[in-house]
Amino acid sequence: MQNNSNATITDRAQTEPAFVRRALVTIALIFLALFLLLPLAAVFSQAFEKGLVVYLEALKEPDTLSSIKLTLITAAVTVPLNLFFGVTAAWAIAKFTFPGKNLLITLIDLPFSVSPVISGLIYVLIFGLQGWIGPWLQDHDIRIVFAVPGIILATIFVTFPFVARELIPLMEAQGKEEEEAALVLGATGLQTFFRVTLPNIKWGIIYGVILCNARAMGEFGAVSVVSGHIRGMTNTVPLHVEILYNEYNYTAAFAVASLLAFLALITLMIKTFAEWKVRQQLENN
Template sequence: MSEITPTTFRPASEDSPAFRIALTVTVLAVLVLLLFAPLIAVFYEALRKGWVEAVTSLAEPEALAAIRLTLTVAAIAVPLNAIFGVAAAWFITKYDFRGKAFLITLIDLPFSVSPVAVGLCVVLTFGANTWIGASLVEAGYPIVFALPGIVLATMIVTFPFVARELIPVMIEQGRAEEEAALTLGASGWRTFLTVTLPNIRWALLYGVLLCNARAMGEFGAVAVVSGKIRGQTATMPITIEMLYNEYMSVAAFALAAVLAFLAFLTLGLKTFLEIRHADALAASRRH
């Protein structure tokens, strides 16, 4: 038994089997307790009284209005942030100017501010007690407790997503291809559409995906600016809170299950992008 068989040989850069098994089991146990169990709980609670009850609760006018509002907000906020992201990435990576690092810091700023503080900022800027807000209300365009405020709060919270994904990818790709296209006589727009856009499309899609997931689920900032008016300014997450606080557990979890399903879809697409287009995304993931 004293001879060393090849199966017992272990490279110096590998952990012992006992250590490996212990670490894997511990880590997986924590993931089950914190990640997988809550996910299962959402669907379990939603279907507690059967499919019929869950689906009926989703057909309530209040739930439908919430779904419509959330889709509307995302449909406005996400494209605007995508346009900003592309413009900012172009500006930052195609030109040399002073204060670039500072500009990037400002773009990232919303990530270090609490969503509730973001909501507070919107109220302090456009609330009915400020002069901008008061004059807008007078003109018939209230911002706070209305759609524009919800869109703005969502935009602030999700502001850096697209730019953050695009900037490293565009730095990696450099300017040579665009310069070649321009030398050959292509117009600026043509260069952007036929040279730049195909190069950054996967990173752009990735950024939009993350931005959209956060936009649809944003709670803290929207809770402050929406006023939580039923059927009017209550987004899906806000409606979930209201239903939950009224002990309408099945209805709350049914709506939550819809959002959880969307989260699944997001993760699936994200993983697909990462596997299929790893090269195009590599620059941004190095951060």
């Protein structure tokens, strides 16, 4: 009886009447369906509008293939660099105390607050013909902006914080007792990192890498500024989507876009799983 009345208080304290609950859930779901589900469905519906053959035809086009290749190269350079940076930064910030730590964290997050257009512009201002070292680069016949290196640089900039910002709070929460124990038992620094720290932050790394990769392959604004839009040369997949769309080649544009939408869905799946694993690991500690 006692328990029973307690339960009622909690219930009364924590929930709304059934009809309010149902109404709120319905409104929320309609909002999300309109804003999230509908666009997602539209991508695939437009892509397959003229059938599978036309869809595959659009993907097999040489310019599409070369844009896919460039996007893969960009991600292959960007992600490992930012992963290495993220792990190093998280080690320094989470395992040690030093003055200016909060400032450093804010600066690492900075690229997320900068407009993508500005992220591209800053490299044009340095490496472009009217830029700081542009004339020197031209004398030596080195192209950075409006070429592949510029695309990679801009992509590194916009995906800069992903791994670090995921690992810093995670490693802070895990403390450093385990590493200290390993060192006291005679492990070297690197052994400690690979055998003790790495297994603990594995899912955090996967989370950061998967988001970093999604943004690296999907970045549009920053890359658009530094690309130069040369077909088959400096077009990434998102830029190729833009070109096809502006040429009124909608089916092809959406076919290529559907590849990126697939990537987004896979990213969300892995991300959700990694999130769950990280949570589980933190609860076990």
